[in-house]
Amino acid sequence: MEKRYSLNAETFNFIIKFEAEVPEGKEYSNQELVELFRQSTFHKPIFDTYKMSNAMNKSLWYTVK
Known part of the structure; x- marks a missing residue:
């Protein structure tokens, strides 16, 4: 059985x-x-x-928020 991964997790x-x-004080885009x-x-x-090309971008943004 193939292991399933969650991008958000x-x-x-x-x-x-x-x-x-x-x-401390370091910033990343x-x-x-x-x-x-x-x-x-x-990863x-x-x-x-x-399919959504910016899925990782959105997931990281949401996680940081």
């Missing part, structure tokens, strides 16, 4: 781990966070197949 886990490593997420272990290839 994975972006949440990414931000929780990432925020512990960010130096949403696009920078998307690129860092894509390079992380939380799964299935997320690149989602």
Whole structure:
């Protein structure tokens, strides 16, 4: 059986781990966070197949908010 992943859950886990490593006062744009997420272990290839081209962008924005 194929394991199912949730983009929202994975972006949440990414931000929780990432925020512990960010130096105080450092700021990132949403696009920078998307690129860092894509390079992380939380990104799964299935997320690149989602029809909505900015799904990762929206998910990260929502998670940060």
